[in-house]
Amino acid sequence: MSLTLLLKLLPLMILQHRLKANHHRQAIQIIKEYGVIPAVKCYLGQLNQVFMNILANAIDALEDANNKLSFAEIKSNHPNIITITTKMAEDQQNVMIKIKDNGKGMTEEIKTCIFDHLFTTKSVGQGTGLGLSISQKIVVENHGGSLICESALGHGTEFVISIPVLAD
Numbered sequence: 001m002s003l004t005l006l007l008k009l010l011p012l013m014i015l016q017h018r019l020k021a022n023h024h025r026q027a028i029q030i031i032k033e034y035g036v037i038p039a040v041k042c043y044l045g046q047l048n049q050v051f052m053n054i055l056a057n058a059i060d061a062l063e064d065a066n067n068k069l070s071f072a073e074i075k076s077n078h079p080n081i082i083t084i085t086t087k088m089a090e091d092q093q094n095v096m097i098k099i100k101d102n103g104k105g106m107t108e109e110i111k112t113c114i115f116d117h118l119f120t121t122k123s124v125g126q127g128t129g130l131g132l133s134i135s136q137k138i139v140v141e142n143h144g145g146s147l148i149c150e151s152a153l154g155h156g157t158e159f160v161i162s163i164p165v166l167a168d
Contacts, residue, residue, distance in 0.1 A: 011051040018059050025066045028059060028080040035087035037095045041166050046138045050147075053131035054099045054159045058082045061103030061157060078102075093165060094145070100158035105151045114149060139163070 012019075012030060021027040062080045069078065085098040106114075117133045139147040143163050151157035 011048060011055050014052065015055055015059065018056070025063065025080060028062055028082060031081060031083040033083065033085040033087075035085070037086050037088055038165055040095050040163050042143055042163060043138075046142055047163075050135040050138050050161065051097075051099070053135045054161075055082065057131065058099060058101035058103070058157070061101050065103040088165075089162060094162045095165060097161040097163075098158055099161075100156060102156040105153045105155045105157055107153050111149055111151055115147075 019028045019030065059082070062082070066078065066080070079102075081102045083098070083100045085096075085100075087096050087098075088094070089096050114132050115136045136147045139145045139161055145161065145163040147162075148160050149157060150160065
């Protein structure tokens with residue numbers, strides 16, 4: 001199964017109920033920009049967990065960004081969008097998966113801690129602080145790749161997963 005197919009099937013199906021509109025916000029729009037990428041030798045279940053963690057955090061970020069806005073303000077001024085992009089890196093040695101939200105982003109101080117074990121910005125009972133630290137371990141240690149976060153306050157957040165293409 002390719003990474004693009006994995007992204008199409010599992011995480012989005014499982015999180016579908018969280019993407020639907022509710023009385024606090026409009027639906028979250030998923031923009032899929034899937035490029036042609038080769039099959040990659042990987043642990044699909046583990047990468048699925050990474051995608052789930054990042055997508056769930058993106059949904060949480062959008063819900064948090066909408067928290068103090070009225071439904072009308074959200075609908076007219078702040079559509080909820082998550083963009084998923086797959087493509088080959090310029091060096092043709094890595095597959096890249098980018099997951100970007102248009103939430104409120106994060107400060108540099110928070111960004112430096114997000115991969116720390118047990119670090120969370122969520123309320124008690126809402127987050128464990130394990131998702132991103134586990135995700136980084138899966139990508140870096142188990143797949144020899146990289147997981148980076150690009151974010152600026154007021155401009156959303158993008159996670160970039162890079163997995164090496166291994167020759168047979």
